[in-house]
Amino acid sequence: MSGPGALESRLRDGRDAGRKLLVPYVTGGMTDDWLDTLRAVAGAGADAVEVGIPFSDPMIDGPTIQASSLAALERGTTPLAVIDALAGADLGVPVAVMTYYNLVYRAGDRRFARWLADAGVAGAIIPDLPLEESGDWRLEAADAGVETVLLVAPSTPDDRARAICAESHGFVYGVGLMGVTGERAELAATAGEVGRRLGPMTETPVCIGIGVSTAAQAAEACREADGVVVGSALVRRILDGAGPEGAAAFVAELRSGLDGA
Amino acid sequence: MSGPVMGEPGPGGRFGEFGGRFVPESLVPACQELEAAFSEAWADPAFHGEFEEILTDYGGRPTPVTECRRLSERLGVRVLLKREDLAHTGSHKLNNVIGQALLARRMGKPRLVAETGAGQHGVASATAAALFGMECTVYMGEVDVERQALNVFRMELLGAEVVPVSSGSRTLKDAVNEAMRDWVATVERTHYCLGSVMGPHPYPWMVRELQRIVGDEAREQCRVRLGGADPDWVVACVGGGSNAAGTFAGFADTDAALVGVEAAGGSAVGKGVPGVLHGMKSLLLQDEWGQILEAHSISAGLDYPGIGPEHAHLAAIGRARYVQAEDGEVLEVFKLLSETEGIIPAFESAHALAWVVREAGKAIPTGDTVLVTLSGRGDKDVAQAREMLR
Numbered sequence: 174m175s176g177p178g179a180l181e182s183r184l185r186d187g188r189d190a191g192r193k194l195l196v197p198y199v200t201g202g203m204t205d206d207w208l209d210t211l212r213a214v215a216g217a218g219a220d221a222v223e224v225g226i227p228f229s230d231p232m233i234d235g236p237t238i239q240a241s242s243l244a245a246l247e248r249g250t251t252p253l254a255v256i257d258a259l260a261g262a263d264l265g266v267p268v269a270v271m272t273y274y275n276l277v278y279r280a281g282d283r284r285f286a287r288w289l290a291d292a293g294v295a296g297a298i299i300p301d302l303p304l305e306e307s308g309d310w311r312l313e314a315a316d317a318g319v320e321t322v323l324l325v326a327p328s329t330p331d332d333r334a335r336a337i338c339a340e341s342h343g344f345v346y347g348v349g350l351m352g353v354t355g356e357r358a359e360l361a362a363t364a365g366e367v368g369r370r371l372g373p374m375t376e377t378p379v380c381i382g383i384g385v386s387t388a389a390q391a392a393e394a395c396r397e398a399d400g401v402v403v404g405s406a407l408v409r410r411i412l413d414g415a416g417p418e419g420a421a422a423f424v425a426e427l428r429s430g431l432d433g434a
Numbered sequence: 435m436s437g438p439v440m441g442e443p444g445p446g447g448r449f450g451e452f453g454g455r456f457v458p459e460s461l462v463p464a465c466q467e468l469e470a471a472f473s474e475a476w477a478d479p480a481f482h483g484e485f486e487e488i489l490t491d492y493g494g495r496p497t498p499v500t501e502c503r504r505l506s507e508r509l510g511v512r513v514l515l516k517r518e519d520l521a522h523t524g525s526h527k528l529n530n531v532i533g534q535a536l537l538a539r540r541m542g543k544p545r546l547v548a549e550t551g552a553g554q555h556g557v558a559s560a561t562a563a564a565l566f567g568m569e570c571t572v573y574m575g576e577v578d579v580e581r582q583a584l585n586v587f588r589m590e591l592l593g594a595e596v597v598p599v600s601s602g603s604r605t606l607k608d609a610v611n612e613a614m615r616d617w618v619a620t621v622e623r624t625h626y627c628l629g630s631v632m633g634p635h636p637y638p639w640m641v642r643e644l645q646r647i648v649g650d651e652a653r654e655q656c657r658v659r660l661g662g663a664d665p666d667w668v669v670a671c672v673g674g675g676s677n678a679a680g681t682f683a684g685f686a687d688t689d690a691a692l693v694g695v696e697a698a699g700g701s702a703v704g705k706g707v708p709g710v711l712h713g714m715k716s717l718l719l720q721d722e723w724g725q726i727l728e729a730h731s732i733s734a735g736l737d738y739p740g741i742g743p744e745h746a747h748l749a750a751i752g753r754a755r756y757v758q759a760e761d762g763e764v765l766e767v768f769k770l771l772s773e774t775e776g777i778i779p780a781f782e783s784a785h786a787l788a789w790v791v792r793e794a795g796k797a798i799p800t801g802d803t804v805l806v807t808l809s810g811r812g813d814k815d816v817a818q819a820r821e822m823l824r
């Protein structure tokens with residue numbers, strides 16, 4: 174890819190302007206009004222949004238995102254239904270989809286990348302596709318102009334983390350803890366460690382996700398990183414019926430936590 | 435692919451186009467560590483020595499090959515059984531877990547997590563944990579907890595914690611998801627003791643190697659019995675495919691025809707297409723979008739929508755063929771072997787035999803010799819069979 178894509182440009186601009194980055198996550202198709210919810214979330218202080226394409230076997234997700242995936246699948250949500258909805262969504266911020274590799278592989282790397290590009294989706298996060306297995310996909314994604322966000326975990330050694338950072342586009346997803354997605358009472362110590370390790374390794378913005386559950390935790394994580402991804406804490410509220418307004422209110426709360434930090 | 439059939443996998447743990455390591459980044463270092471530990475151990479005569487000693491003194495190996503006189507007469511083909519039902523804990527699963535527990539100890543990991551379907555791998559894992567003084571947590575789908583209640587009690591008796599899994603189809607596939615979720619969070623002190631030739635590299639290769647003792651023994655035993663010859667057919671049931679892979683490994687370079695028998699309702703080779711699940715690229719039951727479908731089988735151990743990647747490869751290159759058995763014929767054979775030979779087979783193992791019974795004198799010419807791996811004993815299935823035969 175020549176120069177940063179839409180996702181990375183937007184996040185770099187925000188960071189360079191001194192803003193902490195906020196990337197909320199919503200599972201596509203999880204409620205009848207998920208798209209309205211996503212729009213409200215995007216407009217409540219997000220710098221980008223992450224949209225889950227539901228998979229039957231979300232191996233790295235905890236109970237909350239499992240429940241939202243199941244709800245979406247029970248509503249008959251298909252990958253293309255989510256992508257098509259995003260095409261017309263006009264969110265005002267870049268979108269990255271998050272999904273598991275089988276849905277991509279089943280469609281074909283090339284075809285899936287084209288679907289995303291045609292829908293104006295800027296990035297893709299595929300957590301079960303580590304560096305060594307992602308070569309074919311990354312070529313097709315780059316060819317279609319889709320940025321592939323790679324993940325670095327607390328267990329990733331430094332030399333490997335450097336190699337991952339070099340291939341990650343959009344942002345570098347710093348995994349905040351060893352474990353699955355889900356809310357935690359406190360921010361894990363590993364969140365700060367990952368942020369501190371990755372910062373000097375890359376010019377690409379670093380966002381910490383997994384286990385970032387509150388405004389205070391988001392602010393704490395951003396002491397060592399450029400931004401945060403917040404998933405389960407938002408998805409739980411949507412599952413509990415928060416609706417677009419309630420979801421937006423929570424995102425606004427996260428935003429002011431970051432701005433006040 | 436170069437190299438011998440059923441030799442070492444290619445770069446990245448590939449068997450042809452299948453295999454690989456499709457895991458979250460958090461688990462990549464643990465898989466790399468395990469690959470290094472296994473490679474080193476498997477090249478170390480001291481490791482082999484300890485592994486084989488435990489399987490002999492504690493596990494009851496070698497298991498015999500039994501000639502089925504009455505059944506053979508009835509079918510017109512000569513049936514030999516490799517008797518894994520006689521191994522300690524009642525199935526071939528012990529071979530794999532003793533190897534993995536030794537590796538866990540070598541890596542300094544005091545806790546095992548495992549998934550289980552029929553409960554046999556869970557029981558074997560709990561047994562190894564007791565033997566080595568390790569902690570053990572076993573994930574088991576709620577459906578299986580119910581139909582294999584005695585095995586749940588066995589695991590608890592052996593000191594393991596059994597966690598019922600209520601997500602998805604509440605069977606083996608979901609137990610694997612949950613075991614992996616546990617492992618991601620506990621990897622520093624936990625080894626994931628995967629029960630079949632599936633999952634990310636190095637598991638499919640490592641588990642096949644730990645199970646090849648079944649095939650290596652059987653080959654020698656057959657040669658003694660058959661005057662130096664190999665059987666015409668070598669048949670085993672396939673869930674993930676560990677007893678089949680271990681058996682086939684002993685015969686891959688012979689002229690024997692290799693046959694894997696899947697449950698009709700869980701037939702990944704018959705009805706699956708290539709995909710990625712549980713860390714591997716293999717054949718999977720899935721819909722047009724790539725959502726994984728639920729398998730359905732009378733036997734909890736074969737209730738899995740995928741198959742080990744090496745089997746997908748053996749099918750692709752034609753070295754092995756994969757066929758199916760229906761629940762009904764499995765139940766018939768469960769009775770048949772009990773009545774003709776005094777051996778009550780596990781439902782899983784009965785699949786292998788069901789194909790032989792169906793095809794004797796048809797696909798299998800009259801007079802041929804067939805080795806069937808009897809992967810486990812049927813005690814765990816007696817209660818379910820009683821309900822069904824009522």
Ligand SMILES: Cc1ncc(COP(=O)(O)O)c(C=O)c1O
Nearest residue numbers: 554673674675676677735809810
């Ligand atoms: C007796 C027996 N045979 C076979 C299997 C299937 O496993 P695999 O295909 O790995 O041999 C099981 C699994 O639970 C089993 O208990």
